[in-house]
Amino acid sequence: MTRTTPPRPIDVEALFPELAAYRGTTTRLHPRPGSPQISAGSVGGPMLWPANEPWPVCSEAHSRGRGQRPVDIHRYRRVLATAWARNRAPDPEERELLKALHREHRISEASETDPLPMIGLAQLYRRDVPDLPTGPGGCDLLQVFWCPFKAHGPDRYDLALHLRWRRSSEVGEVLTLQPQPPVVESEGFVPEPCVLHPEQVVTYPFADPDFLPEDLCARIEAWDAAQEEAEQSTDESAAGPTGYQYDLSIPPGWRVGGFASWHATDPYPMDCRTCGTPMRLLLTIDSLEWDGGSRSWKPLEDRLPAHRCAMPTEVTAGRFGELNVFACPTTPDHPHRWSIQ
Template sequence: MTRTTPPRPLDVEALFPELAAYRGTTTRLHPRPGSPDISSSSVGGPLLWPRDEPWPVCTEPHARGAGRRPADIHRERQVLAAAWDRAPDAGPTEQERALLKELAQKHRVAGLADTDPLPMLGVAQFYRRDLPDLPAGPDGADLLQVFWCPFDRHGRTGYGMSLDLRWHRSSEVTEMLPAPPRPAVVGFEGYVPQPCVLHPEQVTTYPFAGLLPDELCARIDAWEEALEEEASAAPDDAPGPPAYQYDLSIPPGWRVGGFASWHVTDPSPMDCHACGAPMDLLLTIDSREWDGGNGSWKPLEDRDLPAHRSALPTEVAVGRWGQLNVFSCPATRSHPHRWSVQ
């Protein structure tokens, strides 16, 4: 099934004609639970990985021998989904609650040192043929694969994530790795993606307001304040007014290309550490596909579904239910990526 973004509540270019010069596109991925195969773009599905290429591992020293088993996490999700579908208001049965308690237990892996190589989790893979806003990779690579460590124990603070992106030319992968290595336990269930098929859709997008010229940004702010003042006199159950950030510019959810949202922090320069070039947004990994603040982006095909069936399809949680923006160097795609959590 395709996914269709509803028309925007207002024509933002009619309100602010200058925005036409900043108009861009982004490809909403619309991941939904399914059974993707190795030849398709997916989240949490099998990856087309060469047999003779080492699987990405985390080598940073941190505790990695205790956590939850990925199979238990997937089973927990199945139980909860069945309970929600059966009786959304009643919740799990007593028997299901007992099983959930058992599945939530942590386990230890004997003999695993804090410096042993830890297999990263394969988060997603994206074929360029499927996604119009995905750029070509180094040397014409057409397949982007995303990995991360399943523990939050990296960087100077000791709480940062560890991300690894790899490019391949899919036509050159003739012998595939039959059984990728997997971590026995993970530190955070939000790092374990649920297998999802994608329903790509290219939509129009505009930059984050704070990155627009000061005069234009000020006019947008004044317009929003006027709408909020009008809404304050409306009945309590009246829908809120549209907002540039949440309804008219940058869609929520997993997407490729477009503009990054800086709704948590101030905009930060994302320049390539290798050559200094300003970097492009490559990918956004979002904890939610939509919520009450940006429900106008909920696809038409999902409008009658309960939230747990469409808003949280991948079961991925970034930070405090935020989003991960990954940037790449447009001058040389092989330069190291950078990322920001919002």
């Protein structure tokens, strides 16, 4: 099923004509639970990975000997979904099973220092995603992995991300038995297999003087404040006021390209550490496809109460935020950077 973003509640360029010069596009991926094929783009699906190429691993010596098993996480989600599909809480037998599946496990101490297989998070084909740039050497496939533990880097809270570009036509024999880590730090690192329904939409920069003229930002801020004041003076408060940041500029959810949101921190430079070029947003990994503040972006096909797809991938970035991955626009194989909002 395709996914269709509703028209924006207000024509933002009619309000602020200067924004036409900053108009861009982003491709909403609209991941939804399913059975993705190895030859298709996906979140949490099988990777088109060569049989003769080593799988990405993490060699950091974090506390990986204790955690949850991916197989238990997937089963836990299935049991819970089955119970709520009956419109009631899990029965006593299901609750005992859920507790057992949520139990922490240990692996042998010898395994704690072995290279840990990374989790295949997403693969994206340029043929399906209009805003996915061409990779180095004409690569048409981007594969994204991460380590299911946070303890990396000097502050021991960094994520370990691995991006691999490749030409899909040159893969040859595919690795069928794809490695999985024996345990993960938390279930938010384990994606549910999701098929993608890419849709390109219009987007505008985050309203900050780093990205838009200062006087335009001030007018947008004043307009937002007036919208909130008008909403508070009426009884029609269920939907909330229309705002630039949440309704008119940057859509929520997994997406490729466009502009990054900086709603949790002040913007800071994202320059390539190899060549100094300002980097561009490559991919946004979002914990939620929409929430109470961004419901106007909820696809038309998900408007029925039965479509509870706010968190279809089960992936969480930070404290239910979004992970923005940036890439060098001049040399795509330069090391990426990221921020969590």
